Amino acid sequence: MADQGAPACVTPIDVLATPPGGPRGAGIAIRERRLLGKLVVRGDTRDTDFIDTVQGTVGTAPPTTPNRCVFHDTLAVIWLGPDEWLVVTPPGREEGLLDALAAEGIVVTDVSDQSTVIRLTGPRAREVLAQGCALDLHPRSFRVGSAAQSRIGRIRTTLWQVDAQPGYDLLVSCSFAAWLWAWLTDAGGEFGVRVEAG
DSSP: OOOTTSOOOOOGGGGGOOOSBOOTTOSEEEEEETTOEEEEEEOOTTOHHHHHHHHHHHSSOOOOSTTBEEEETTEEEEEEETTEEEEEESTTOHHHHHHHHHHTTOEEEEOGGGEEEEEEESTTHHHHHHTTOOSOOSTTTSOTTBEEEEEETTEEEEEEEEETTTEEEEEEEHHHHHHHHHHHHHHTGGGOEEEOOO
């Protein structure tokens, strides 16, 4: 049980102290998905035991197609390389998954504290990202379930599309999270920005 006297967790974006709000018809909405769990899983997709174990523990098999993401319940599994995936979990769920995967001999590392996730949604989200990202984000090339590692506003980011609105999750190092947040809100200024509570 959490210590009731312990200070609330502070994230890198908290330093901006941006209160929720903004125009209802804003072109983009932005929020930090606070304190998500993040596990890096490594394995060989030719090993059916590995695939079966991950699927049985996480609820879905890791994607084997490059630059793809799969969703199960409240989890996302993002392809990072031929033998590497990122599992993003709700806050607090990572520890149980880490223990369960490790108990089955899966190579897994908890990297939750090294990054945060920014959710960018809205009818102009794609245009905002395109201002600082070299990826082709047109729906014919990048759609729900697409994932990539790229730079946005010069910041190394892993992004995946979560819905057709469009909505994107952007994984960024804690060291650069506030900078990326400021860049996104500045780039979205011409369309209107709504800050949502995380």
